[in-house]
Amino acid sequence: xxxxxxxxxxxxxxxxxxxxxxxxxxxxxxxxxxxxxxxxxxxxxxxxxxxxxxxxxxxxxxxxxxxxxxxxxxxxxxxxxxxxxxxxxxxxxxxxxxxxxxxxxxxxxxxxxxxxxxxxxxxxxxxxxxxxxxxxxxxxxxxxxxxxxxxxxxxxxxxxxxxxxxxxxxxxxxxxxxxxxxxxxxxxxxxxxxxxxxxxxxxxxxxxxxxxxxxxxxxxxxxxxxxxxxxxxxxxxxxxxxxxxxxxxxxxxxxxxxxxxxxxxxxxxxxxxxxxxxxxxxxxxxxxxxxxxxxxxxxxxxxxxxx
Amino acid sequence: xxxxxxxxxxxxxxxxxxxxxxxxxxxxxxxxxxxxxxxxxxxxxxxxxxxxxxxxxxxxxxxxxxxxxxxxxxxxxxxxxxxxxxxxxxxxxxxxxxxxxxxxxxxxxxxxxxxxxxxxxxxxxxxxxxxxxxxxxxxxxxxxxxxxxxxxxxxxxxxxxxxxxxxxxxxxxxxxxxxxxxxxxxxxxxxxxxxxxxxxxxxxxxxxxxxxxxxxxxxxxxxxxxxxxxxxxxxxxxxxxxxxxxxxxxxxxxxxxxxxxxxxxxxxxxxxxxxxxxx
Numbered sequence: 001x002x003x004x005x006x007x008x009x010x011x012x013x014x015x016x017x018x019x020x021x022x023x024x025x026x027x028x029x030x031x032x033x034x035x036x037x038x039x040x041x042x043x044x045x046x047x048x049x050x051x052x053x054x055x056x057x058x059x060x061x062x063x064x065x066x067x068x069x070x071x072x073x074x075x076x077x078x079x080x081x082x083x084x085x086x087x088x089x090x091x092x093x094x095x096x097x098x099x100x101x102x103x104x105x106x107x108x109x110x111x112x113x114x115x116x117x118x119x120x121x122x123x124x125x126x127x128x129x130x131x132x133x134x135x136x137x138x139x140x141x142x143x144x145x146x147x148x149x150x151x152x153x154x155x156x157x158x159x160x161x162x163x164x165x166x167x168x169x170x171x172x173x174x175x176x177x178x179x180x181x182x183x184x185x186x187x188x189x190x191x192x193x194x195x196x197x198x199x200x201x202x203x204x205x206x207x208x209x210x211x212x213x214x215x216x217x218x219x220x221x222x223x224x225x226x227x228x229x230x231x232x233x234x235x236x237x238x239x240x241x242x243x244x245x246x247x248x249x250x251x252x253x254x255x256x257x258x259x260x261x262x263x264x265x266x267x268x269x270x271x272x273x274x275x276x277x278x279x280x281x282x283x284x285x286x287x288x289x290x291x292x293x294x295x296x297x298x299x300x301x302x303x304x305x306x307x
Numbered sequence: 308x309x310x311x312x313x314x315x316x317x318x319x320x321x322x323x324x325x326x327x328x329x330x331x332x333x334x335x336x337x338x339x340x341x342x343x344x345x346x347x348x349x350x351x352x353x354x355x356x357x358x359x360x361x362x363x364x365x366x367x368x369x370x371x372x373x374x375x376x377x378x379x380x381x382x383x384x385x386x387x388x389x390x391x392x393x394x395x396x397x398x399x400x401x402x403x404x405x406x407x408x409x410x411x412x413x414x415x416x417x418x419x420x421x422x423x424x425x426x427x428x429x430x431x432x433x434x435x436x437x438x439x440x441x442x443x444x445x446x447x448x449x450x451x452x453x454x455x456x457x458x459x460x461x462x463x464x465x466x467x468x469x470x471x472x473x474x475x476x477x478x479x480x481x482x483x484x485x486x487x488x489x490x491x492x493x494x495x496x497x498x499x500x501x502x503x504x505x506x507x508x509x510x511x512x513x514x515x516x517x518x519x520x521x522x523x524x525x526x527x528x529x530x531x532x533x534x535x536x537x538x539x540x541x542x543x544x545x546x547x548x549x550x551x552x553x554x555x556x557x558x559x560x561x562x563x564x565x566x567x568x569x570x571x572x573x574x575x576x577x578x579x580x581x582x583x584x585x586x
Contacts, residue, residue: 011486012399015391015394015395015399016391016395016399016402016408018388018391019388019391019392019395019408019412020395020404020408022388022457023408023411023412024411026427026430026450026454027411027414027415027423027454028411029430030423030426030427030429030430031426033429033430033433034425034426037429097325097328100318101321101322101325103318104318104321104322105322107318108318108322116322118562118566119326119329120329122558122562123329123330123333124511125511125558125561125562126333126551126554126555126558127514127515127532127551127554128515129515129517129532129535129536129539130336130535130547130550130551130554131332131336133336133535133539133547133551134333134335134336134551135332136542137335137336137543138331138332140348140543141348142348142349143348144331144335183328183329183332186325186328186329187329215310215314236417237417240417240418240419241417241419243419244418244419244420244421244422245419246419246420246517246518247517247518250540251536251539251540261419261421264421264422265421268425274429277425278429281421281425281426284419284422285418285422288417288418292414292417292418295417296410296413299413300409
């Protein structure tokens with residue numbers, strides 16, 4: 001019995017210990033290193049120690065010039081602001097397209113729902129990089145979508161709102177960037193919303209209609225509030241990765257759509273300024289830490305509710 | 308036409324338009340891979356020349372081989388780590404630092420990849436300076452992909468573990484099975500399917516990743532997505548369309564096969580359940 005208990009205990013330690021150690025070493029430790037480098041002085045290729053003991057004097061030297069630079073230079077501030085704006089616009093578009101989509105999916109015939117679900121998930125399995133690349137073809141001159149938009153005269157509208165620089169030129173503009181991000185992240189909005197809407201108790205709507213509510217009123221007063229958890233989960237799943245997005249702005253964005261992921265990339269790869277790149281990364285994490293906390297809270301609640 | 312009919316057709320129309328939006332790029336990619344014109348977007352008739360050109364495209368082929376190796380190793384490692392992490396989260400309700408653990412497991416799912424890539428690279432460089440190991444290349448890319456893959460694998464396997472009936476494991480314990488026997492004989496067979504989906508998901512994730520690979524690759528370790536990305540940055544390139552078509556075909560076959568196998572297993576189980584109930 002004792003032996004059995006002991007084997008249980010060691011087995012348990014190994015099961016918890018291996019993934020725990022992995023995450024500590026390869027996830028938490030790297031972040032601490034980034035935080036440290038962001039306040040370090042760089043000498044050639046080495047970093048000065050943060051704490052030094054010389055001549056009986058204990059010195060702690062933190063260099064905040066990176067952060068100071070971010071706060072003072074409008075390039076960084078504007079880029080952060082732009083990244084958040086594009087991410088917010090993408091989130092709203094995904095919600096506008098995705099909510100009705102998930103709603104109609106959840107209200108479709110029960111037998112058809114697994115097939116619909118699979119059709120939403122299937123693009124996940126083909127390369128995300130290649131699907132973003134495809135939009136380059138669709139939106140550049142002579143592409144299918146470009147032809148339709150120009151044919152309908154919608155490019156005048158986009159030009160008037162400042163989303164494209166010249167009528168007929170759709171690529172490398174805020175428009176192409178937000179369209180590409182909406183396309184990429186739409187399934188991330190649809191899936192949590194569908195999971196939420198599919199398990200709603202439809203008798204609540206019957207009760208509302210019995211009490212005299214129109215379908216429209218019932219939708220806004222019952223369905224939407226009940227799907228709050230799905231809306232929040234989906235929005236966070238779209239918003240957070242969009243803020244730091246790198247590949248989509250590189251392929252579909254242009255000179256006017258510089259985003260913070262690219263700025264960090266350039267600090268690191270072009271300028272070789274590790275402390276600066278680290279500072280930009282730390283500020284980026286601070287920017288998304290509130291949405292991240294909200295997401296984790298709802299995720300935990302949803303997991304509790306499953307049981 | 309009454310309101311209900313209009314409603315139904317509006318719903319169908321919205322779903323249809325949504326699916327057109329989701330699948331249009333894939334259709335365009337495939338179609339233009341057969342375009343006999345060096346100028347993209349101008350259709351000049353059918354050709355297979357981009358596919359034959361691919362066969363002698365050494366850069367792309369070397370990238371593909373490296374990507375497949377890394378994806379295979381990533382999928383295997385992620386499933387092992389993900390199973391352990393999912394088991395920890397579902398079975399062990401109290402241990403020191405559980406909140407930190409569950410936070411860390413989910414974080415790579417939403418953390419911007421540039422941040423994960425930068426921090427991992429800076430750590431690996433610091434380690435390399437201290438002990439001369441590891442060299443940047445296949446292994447460092449593998450570590451990065453596994454960090455991401457583990458998070459996805461955990462979510463998939465955790466969902467299945469939560470739905471299991473704990474009484475089955477308790478019954479095995481009561482009948483004298485040791486913990487490892489319970490795991491191998493009772494729990495594992497019930498979560499095999501979710502482990503398989505996690506394997507496939509992390510395999511495709513790794514095969515597709517640009518940002519982590521860009522940070523963690525070294526000289527001579529250029530994965531296929533890095534090759535595609537550098538070409539796509541420069542403009543439209545028919546060789547990219549040809550690669551895309553091959554991937555789409557492989558995925559389509561894989562998904563059809565998987566759904567056939569799952570449907571067959573499901574039918575088998577229903578039959579067995581019916582037989583058991585009769586007995």
